[in-house]
Amino acid sequence: MARGRVLLRQARAAAGLTQQTLAARSGVSARTIGALERGTITSPHPGTLQALIDVLGPFTPLADALREAFGDDAPASYDEFASVERGLLSGGSIDDLVASVVDPARHRWRELAATHRVTVGEDGRILRAFSHRVLQAKTPTARITSLLKAGDDATPVALSRLVDWHGCEPLQRLDLRDHNAALFTFRVSDSRAGSTVSVSYEFAEAPEDLLADPQLAALAAGRPLSDGIVRSTSSPDSTLVVDVQFLRPPKAVWELSYTAGDHDAARGRLITPDRDGIVQMVRSGGPAGGIGFDWEW
Structure with missing residues (x-):
């Protein structure tokens, strides 16, 4: 959703990180981070989201908002x-x-x-x-x-x-x-x-x-x-x-x-x-x- 990608960009900017730097620190590829910020991925896997929050959390109060905005609405099958x-x-x-x-x-x-x-x-x-x-x-x-x-x-x-x-x-x-x-x-x-x-x-x-x-x-x-x-x-x-x-x-x-x-x-x-x-x-x-x-x- 649009709110999630905006929050991710804000959190990354607040931490002073580029997409490549965030990728290196979180273990999530820069390709996935870019897709999240463009909105082509709207519901990342909880493990991917948590990896980003682990890096961004100490630098920004937006971690909880990120988790709420993206969530996990994957169907069972x-x-x-x-x-x-x-x-x-x-x-x-x-x-x-x-x-x-x-x-x-x-x-x-x-x-x-x-x-x-x-x-x-x-x-x-x-x-x-x-x-x-x-x-x-x-x-x-x-x-x-x-x-x-x-x-x-x-x-x-x-x-x-x-x-x-x-x-x-x-x-x-x-x-x-x-x-x-x-x-x-x-x-x-x-x-x-x-x-x-x-x-x-x-x-x-x-x-x-x-x-x-x-x-x-x-x-x-x-x-x-x-x-x-x-x-x-x-x-x-x-x-x-x-x-x-x-x-x-x-x-x-x-x-x-x-x-x-x-x-x-x-x-x-x-x-x-x-x-x-x-x-x-x-x-x-x-x-x-x-x-x-x-x-x-």
Whole structure:
């Protein structure tokens, strides 16, 4: 609501903090703080709100007013779907949507299970789907609806920030303004098991700048990748699954389950028409927050 975003700006100004400084001190991303102050997030998760109040409280008498203004009106359960064609949804709205659900888990509970799925179909279509299940986090249906509604002159969607948030490097260079066939589908659901936000997008045919990436070109040619990077989340017991289906015969499905904990564990399985075997994994150096694997079959 308008009162909440005004109070947050006033409280931050009274504390003498920029959005970036408040983000660093509270553990809530600057993206989420900006969304709260713009009003695109109207009912933050109680953990997110409390993290901000923990920082702002000593400097301003507005803490109680902030809590009252924002509150938590998340429903017990819902299942919301929306489809938005190219050019009708701004990149900032996607950022707000993802951050509003992922931030509470990343910075407060540190329980985040993530699934990253990459599929290349026989008809040449490429599908990328990102799904995050956040325990205890809820997102009101009204907020999702407001984020997904089209603006008159909304910026065409550029996914570089979104895919960087999810750690998918091949797509960081992709700008959807060049591809008219893109269709976005958002699925947001909540249950006793936790909240889920899924973002998927596909192309009628593979864009050249996607297939120019050597890893994606290998997928399209039906060849196994020579190496791969699996990025772990901040959770000490998180699990990430990658599913790759090759385009041309022999059709193969490669599955990797990775669990980060006291003892890193990875198990791979390769399925082809004539074999169903275990892929041997060798741990290698990966980027910060990630584990790299090389495999042979």
